[in-house]
Structures are given as C-alpha cells and as structure tokens.
Amino acid sequence: MKTIVVVGNGMVGYKFCEKFVAQPESALYKVIVFGEEPRVAYDRVHLSSYFENQDAKALELAPRSWYETHNIDLICNEYVSDIDRDSKSVETASGSNYTYDTLILATGSSPFVPPISGVEKKGVFVYRTIEDLEDMLAFAKALKTQKNNPKAAILGGGLLGLEAGKAVMDMGLEPHVVEFAPKLMPRQLDKRSSNVLQLTLENIGIHIHTAKATNKIIGEGQITGMDFGEDDSLEVDMLVISAGIRPRDELAKRCDLNVGIRGGVVVNEKMQTSDPNIYAIGEVALYNQMIYGLVAPGYEMAEVAVNQILHKNDVVMKSSIDMSTKLKLIGVDVASFGEPYMPADKGLSIIYENKTKGVYKRINVSHDGKTLLGGIMVGDAEDYGILHQMYINNMPLPDNAEELIVGSRGEGGGSAFGSVIDLPDEAVICSCEAITKGQVCCSVIDDGNETVKEVAKATKAGTGCGGCKPMITDLVKESLKTLGKTVKERICEHFNYSRQELFDIVKTKKVTSYNNLLDLVGEGNGCEVCKPVVASIFASIYNETANRQETIQDSNDRYLANIQRNGTYSVVPRVAGGEITPKQLIAMGRIAQKYDLYTKITGGQRIDMFGAKLHELPLIWEELIEEGFETGQAYGKSLRTVKSCVGSTWCRYGMDESVSFAIEIENRYKGIRSPHKFKGGVSGCIRECAEARGKDFGFIAVEGGWNVYVGGNGGANPKHALLIAEKVDKETAIKYVDRFIMFYIKTAQPLQRTAPWLDKLEGGITYLQNVIINDSLGIVDELDKEMQALVDSYKCEWKEAVETPEIRERYTHFINSDEEDENIEFVSLRDQKMPKEWA
Amino acid sequence: MIANTFETVSNEDVTTWFKAAHLSKFPKNGGACIKYKDKQIAVFNFEREGTWYACQNLCPHKMEMVLSRGMIGEENGEAKIACPLHKNTFSLKTGENLNGSLDAIATYPVKIEDDFVYVGFVD
Ligand code: SRM
Ligand SMILES: Cc1cc2nc3c(=O)[nH]c(=O)nc-3n(C[C@H](O)[C@H](O)[C@H](O)COP(=O)(O)OP(=O)(O)OC[C@H]3O[C@@H](n4cnc5c(N)ncnc54)[C@H](O)[C@@H]3O)c2cc1C
Ligand code: SF4
Ligand code: FES
Secondary structure (H helix, E strand, O other): OEEEEEEOOOHHHHHHHHHHHOOHHHHHEEEEEEOOOOOOOEOHHHOOHHHHHOOHHHHEOOOHHHHHHOOEEEEOOOOEEEEEOOOOEEEEOOOOEEEOOEEEEOOOEEEOOOOOEOOOOEOEEEOOOHHHHHHHHHHHHHHHHHOOOOEEEEEOOOHHHHHHHHHHHHOOOEEEEEOOOOOOOOOOOOHHHHHHHHHHHHHOOOEEEOOOOOOEEEOOOEOOEEEOOOOOEEEOOEEEEOOOEEEOOHHHHHOOOOEOOOOOEEOOOOOEOOOOOEEEOHHHEEEOOEOOOOHHHHHHHHHHHHHHHOOOOOOOOOOOOOOOEEEOOOOOOEEEEEOOOOOOOOEEEEEEEEHHHOEEEEEEEEOOOOOEEEEEEEOOOOOHHHHHHHHHOOOOOOOOOOHHHHOOOOOOOOOOOOOHHHOOOOOEEEOOOOEEHHHHHHHHHOOOOOOHHHHHHHHOOOOOOOOOHHHHHHHHHHHHHHOOOOOOOOOEOOEOOOHHHHHHHHHHHOOOOHHHHHHHHOOOOOOOOHHHHHHHHHHHHHOOOOOOOHHHOOHHHHOOOEEOOOOOEEEOEOOHHHOOOHHHHHHHHHHHHHOOOEEEEOOOOOEEEEEEOHHHHHHHHHHHHHOOOOEOOOOOOEEEEEEEOOHHHOOOOOOOOHHHHHHHHHHHHOOOEOOOOEEEEEEOOOOOOOOHHHOOEEEEEEOOEEEEEEOOEOOOOOEOOEEEEEEEOHHHHHHHHHHHHHHHHHHOOOOOOHHHHHHHOOOHHHHHHHHHOOOOOOOHHHHHHHHHHHHHOOOOHHHHHHHOHHHHOOOOOOOOOOOOOOOOOEEEEOOEEEEOOOO | OHHHHOOOOOHHHOOEEEEEEEHHHOOEOOEEEEEEOOEEEEEEEEOOOOEEEEEEOEEOOOOEEOHHHOEEEEEOOEEEEEOOOOOOEEEOOOOOEOOOOOOOOOEEOEEEEOOEEEEEEOO
C-alpha cells in the first residue's frame, strides 16, 4: 500500500481528499493529512458568516467522522516542520516522522503584512482564520465597553478588505477602508465603476479613504491611529490588515524545491513541483507565474493532482485560468469577469452608468462585435451568471450587444440572452465544483432529481460560493419542462400543492382542521413548514385566531408573543397610527415597571416591552386589556403597523389628516393573517415623512385626494411601492387596497411579501391595476366581500386567551411544577435589563 | 457545561420511571416541558403518529431551554422537532441534528400507564 501525505487541511487540501477517495483506485493508498489549525477544514470563503452566528460547525466542509469513514488519518493542530526528500519523509513540530510515496503541499497562503512600523501593536489583526475572527470579536467587544463609537480601519480596499469592512461594521464599529491605490478594488474595477461602488458603500456607512500610503501605526502599545505622512492621519481603535496574500512556501524553500521570486511553489501543468513526487495545489502553487487567490482554480488543481497520481495522465491544468469574481458583500453587487478593462486596440467597451441608482455596467466586446472579452458590473449583477457564461463559452453575441447591459428587458420583452438552457452542455455552471450544464440537466432528466436541493446533493453543484444557484434553479425548471413536468411550487413533502392551490382546496372543501386537510389531500404527518402555512390559510378564510389550533402555529403565534434570544417574550400592544394618549403611556409605563420589562420605541412607531417570562404573559395582558389595549400582532404574519406622519392636524405643509387615516386603516386591517407580514404608511404630503412608499401599502395626500401605492418594503431588500391610483378619495383608496391585500393573501407563496409577489406577478403593476380597478378577472365583488368578512370578524386574541382558562394554562414553563426556568439570566443595561450574552 | 447534564437513555437502561403528569396536560401534536430533579425535559405527544417522545429541553445551538415550545413534524418518515428560535431540526428518535452538524440532543423513553405519562431516567 502506498502512502500519500497531504500537508494542509484547508479548502483545497480537503477537496483533494474528497476527490481522491471518490476514485475506486484510491483503496490502494493510505492518506494522511496534517492541518496546522486546531479544527477540520472549513469554508474560508464564507468566513464572514461566522460573525452572524458564531457557529464554527456550520462552516465545516465535512465533519471529522467523514475522514474516519473514508479511512483518512487526519492529524489536526500539527505543523509539518520539515521535508526530507531523500528519505521521502516529513517531520512534524511535535517531532514525529512519517514517510510518503507522494506528498501534496496544500499549505495555502497567509495574509501579507506590509513592513509598516507599529504593525505589532495591540488591536492590529489579519483576517484569515476562525481564530483571527474570534480575536477580533473579543477585542471589538471590549472596545465597545470602553468608548463610544469606536472606529476600525481596514488596510486594503480589495475584495477581501471590503468584506472585512462590512464585517467590522456588523461588529458595531465605525468602518474605514484605507486603500493605497486611487480607487477601490484596483485589480477588478475601472475608475468609474470604482467611484460608483465607493458612493454606494459610503451610503451604507463605510468610510473610504483612497490614495493613502500608511507610514506608521500610532499608539502606545495599542493602536490609536494611522499616520499617512504630511500631517494626514486617521484616528482608529482597531486595524485589520488585508493587503494581499503571500503563499506559504516556507516548507518548500527549506527543502530546496523551486519557488518563484515573489514566492509560491513552481508547478507544471500536472501540478508537480520540481520534485516529481511532490505536488503543490491551491494558493501555495505558482502556476504560469501566477498565484490564484480563489477557490475554483484550487479545486481544479486538486482534480488534476488526483488524476495524475492515479496515472490518468491526460488530465492537466488549462493554460488560461478564469479569475472572474462576484463579491458577496451584502447589499452591493459587484462582479467582474474576463478582461475587466482593456486597451482600445483589443476591442471596444459599452458602458452604462446610472448614478442615481448606483449602477455601472461595462462590457468589452471584440472589434468585430462578435465576442465578449470581459466586463464589470456594480450595483446590479443579476446578469453576471449568464454574461460570464457567454464569456467563458465564447458564445456569439446578439446584434445589438448593448442590449446585454441596458436590456430589451422591462415590460413584456424577454431578456437579450435567451435562457440558460441555450448554453452548450459543456458550459461550466458551478465553477467552484466544476459542474457543467450537461451534468445538471442529466441529474434532472436521467437521474430523476426534481429540486435544486436534490440536484445539489447529487452533483454538489451550487454548494461552493452559491453564486450559480439562480442559474441552477432555471436549469432545473427548464429540464423538468422538457420532461413534460411542470414545476410545482410544492409546499413541502407533505403537500404536493402550492399555497394558492391549498387555499382554494380549504375554501371549496370547507376544511377546518389541519389533521383533516392532511388526511384529505396530504401525505404523512406534517412538519414545521406546512403547519404554519395551513394555519395562515385557516386564519385568512375563517379569521380564526391562533388560539384554536395552537400546535400548528409558529412558536410566536402559539404563545401570541415574540420569543427573544433567551426564551423570554416581548409584549407589543397596538398603538394604531402611532397615536397614544398620556394616560395610555402612563399605564404602559406602570405595567412595564411592575413586571420589570425592558422598554423601547420600535421602528414601527409603538412600544415594545421585552423580557417577559412565559407565565407572566397572561398577567401582563390582563392588565393591558383592562387599560383598553389590544394585541399588536407583532408576532404574526399579519398587519403590523400603519406608520403616520402628523399631517394637516399640526403640520404647516399637511394636505390632509394622515393620522386619522392611518388609525382608521390600521384598525380596519388589524388581526388579518397573510402569507407574510404587511405594513402600511400614510403621509400628509409628498415630503413623505411616514415613509409610506417603503411599506406594503401607502397613501400620500396630494392636492385633490390621495395617491395610492402598493408593494413596497424596507428590510434586507428595500423596494419602493408603486403608484396604482392618483388623487382618489379616501373610500376609493381603501377599496383598492382592500382588493390588493385580499388578492395577495389568496395567491402569494408562503413567506412572500407583497413586493416579491408583485415582481413575480406576470404583467406586473399594469396587470394588478386591471384586476383590482378595472375588474378584468371579474373577482372584485368577491374580494370586497371576503375583506369585509375579515374586518367584521376581528377579535383580540389576547382577550380571548386571558378569558379562557384552558388557553391560559398553556402559559407555564413546566407542566409539572410551578418553578421558573432558572436558566434565564439577565444583566443590567443603562438602568434597564437585557439577556445575558450567549456563551 | 449545561449540555453535558443530558445523556440519552435507552429503554433497557431505565432505572427510574418518573411519573410526570396526566396525559391530558400535554397538548396534542405539540410539546410541553417537565422538570425532573434539575433536568428540563421536553415531552411530545405525536398523536398523528401515535407515539410519545421526550428529549432535552436545551437547544444545543444557543443553549436555551426552549425545545418544548418548538413544532414537531416528520422528515422522510422520521419524527423531528424544530427549535422555535432558529428552526434547527433534530430527530426525536436518534437526537441527531437533521439540517446541520450541531451536537445531537439526548432523547428519553416515554411510557403511558393509567393515563399518566412516565419518562425514563438512569439515576
Ligand atoms: C421590534 C422591532 C425593532 C425595533 O426595536 O424597532 C423589530 C423586531 C423584529 N423584526 Fe423587524 N422590527 C421592527 C421594525 C421593522 C421595520 C420598520 C418598520 O416597520 O417600519 C422593518 C422594515 C420595514 C419592512 O418591514 O419593510 C423591519 C423589517 C424586518 C424584516 C425584513 C422584512 C423584509 O421583508 O425584508 C424581518 C425579517 C422577516 O420578517 O422575515 C424582521 C423581523 C423582525 C423580528 C420579528 C425577528 C425575529 O424573528 O425575532 C424581530 C422581532 C422583535 C420582537 O421580538 O418583538 N423585521 N422591522 C420593530 C417592531 C415594529 C413594531 O412595532 O411592530
Ligand atoms: C475572508 C475570506 C474570504 C474569501 N472569499 C473568497 C471568495 O469569495 N471567492 C473565492 O474564490 N475565494 C475566496 N477566498 C479565498 C479562499 O478562501 C482561498 O482561495 C482558499 O481557502 C485556498 O485554499 P487552500 O487550501 O489553498 O488554502 P487554505 O484554505 O488557507 O488552507 C491551507 C491550510 O494549510 C495549513 N498549513 C499551512 N502550512 C502548514 C504546515 N506546514 N503544516 C500543516 N498545515 C499547514 C494552514 O493552517 C491552512 O489551514 C476568501 C478568503 C478569505 C480569508
Ligand atoms: S430587530 Fe430586526 S434588524 Fe434588529 S436584530 Fe432583530 S431582526 Fe435584525
Ligand atoms: S437556539 Fe435552537 S436553533 Fe438556535
């Protein structure tokens, strides 16, 4: 049996193992892997997600047991310190020796730390490993307790630097990105796109400083600032260096393998180093005089090495390597592919720029207009997938190449590209895993996989950076169509129906219980996906409260309160339109004080009281109801708040009484359950202080009536609502919105808000106008009636709960003891309290 | 660590059958939490399946005592519980985390006698 020793258990080292054991011949080899890091290989590309959840396990590429199952000896926390090429053995830092027949260097790279004076100071970090992140988090946390508004700088405005910028912002520090070049992402972007990106980033709160050469890091022991010379400096409390990478070729140097002048282990197209028994792959390998700082080329190298070792000699590395990238910074799309900017003698560029929207797109086309050479997209990279495909597959361009970026899109017209299904079978769709279009389609057509999830499981497509998921979704859909199968928006394994279909079934068959519905048209015993969907349908049809079938409700609905991170709950009474009397304020204050609740004004113009224990909820609500309050349904997929501005009642510009209207409409829709939550806004004039256009429905008073808007939201993907009617009177305005909401409730998918629903509605806003204003489907009478029935049957579900002994009984932590949950702990915060930190 | 106080008990190993409560106290197709010594145990009456399950009330994701308030269901025929905080799911049979690689939860045997619910422990 031959032995393969792999040095480095990073992304590429792991991929080598995965690809190797997938070959039947691998049974003849013993594989031993050394990793310097204390944990098994993880997804470095999504390192930043660790900030959100601190869940290291979720990042693992495979659990430790995977290595055992495949008979791989994994030795973590062990640095390989030397290689003896004569005896073909390696020595580890702890002094053990292992012999090899073949050695794989997958040692990756380390962050490059420029020789600036002061980089050793406390508070200066690099960004590469989970440990780096943990150190940064701990430091940031301490900083925040020491001073107000601490600042963190990132040295380097490249791909990684910007990601680090977002990360420190998420940690609650004021982010500053410092770049030596005069523009951001100098390697991928031209000056104009860089400017667009800079503006967008500044808008989300990241400060950008370009053309700054850092001379010195200032501070006594701990960093306090950066010095740029000529009296120019920046005060910062923390610094993350992201100034490029250096291949970790120290081992290779020590045993005299060929390395490049600027580092990296020289390899040939077989991934062999100057010693044919030693291969180098990933970020340590210098191929074609280049280091490739991306996973996809590393994975290809792993594939080549596996094949070479198993004597499949015709698999070699391509000579040109695709370095296209898409930034995964949340909130801003940035992508570049092929030749992002290019001298005029090679081709021509077509540029589209829209400063108001923060969009810049550039494509570079050959002189004859036939081929795509590369491009840049900032602000809108939706078409990156397909453009990138056209580029790597050398596909012919349409006659009017500009349509690729300005589009013949929009109403009615399809896009200029045709569809993914027109790509050649060899087109690589998932570049991380090198999966072609042909493989994806085969997986559907020949192997019977019917969902993106199944295809991902079978082929691994889309499991890397995830950037290709939209294309895979389209391919799965199109392939199913060729089989004559329609793609069903199936709710889950228990109901082979879309929400809309189930809605109709419940209504026409008059089903009233979840169990009956499951027996009638479902399979099996249900799950956490279909239960709340069905609960929402019952609520929309019968206006039944969450109290009746409590175990099919989402946890928040089941207890009529929002669960908080420590298992306590929040209490949010309705404050329609945001109008509240001093007397009500005092009552709320008194009750909050009595139960020691943390109080805060919410973003929805009302008051949230946090930290109530389960058994306290009915007690608190009993008192609130006594004072005249009702539930605010902050826990439900239902109407939340209707935000108002003060309007003509007080405001000198007001055109109408926005508060009165907001209260009226909030009381009209309160309690109505829907596929997702919905919110409203009413502004007294076009200054729009109530942000009505940022809501699912909105009214704005204008000269001569109300303008009516629908389909907006804030949140992660903000959308402005669209105008459906102008200058109408209040009654008409309400009627249109009634119909809009009812139509949405009946036809949307689960957890789809009005904006994405409208987006997917064929014909868009014009179609919607036709349905609800011109009655093109002949359904408005029905919609009106259904809405009125909901409005008329409203009841406060908390009142119902506190008055019904069986429901009240649900509010106890233990059913066999009156004790409280001793696991809940609070700490004090600015004269109030908060949950103890998660361990 | 609090997670270590829970360990799966198999039917054969039970030394104490703890009489928890009358079965009418438990919601149908949902869960409730019982206290046994210093342990919090979530008990589920999966009526549709005709089975009772018990597991630790502690979610290994963020170490909160909340699993009894989650929703039960099944995936490929296997009963599971979805945590109310972030909807991580765990098999009620094996305790295994079904949608990720969190630590498994401990499960406990349940029996019904004379309309009372008993949970099995090893003392
Ligand atoms: C309390 C509050 C934050 C605050 O302290 O101000 C809040 C808190 C939560 N929001 Fe919010 N949102 C609050 C106002 C908002 C607003 C502002 C607004 O309503 O004008 C928005 C943006 C406007 C919008 O919705 O379009 C907002 C957009 C979201 C989103 C993103 C929705 C989207 O379509 O993208 C979520 C996530 C979701 O619902 O899936 C969310 C989810 C949540 C959840 C429910 C997260 C969760 O599941 O635990 C939080 C529960 C809080 C609780 O336990 O009470 N919250 N959330 C605000 C309660 C308002 C209220 O009085 O009911
Ligand atoms: C925050 C961040 C975001 C990124 N985003 C993207 C992205 O969006 N797209 C993309 O394509 N790429 C991205 N990358 C780059 C990508 O992570 C790397 O290309 C990839 O990890 C390279 O894999 P590797 O195995 O060569 O190196 P690594 O993953 O670094 O693995 C090398 C391993 O070898 C170990 N090691 C080194 N020397 C020894 C020794 N002597 N003995 C034992 N062990 C040793 C190291 O400790 C390390 O664990 C990102 C990187 C970071 C840090
Ligand atoms: S309140 Fe809203 S924005 Fe704030 S952390 Fe919760 S979900 Fe996120
Ligand atoms: S705490 Fe249970 S899933 Fe997060």
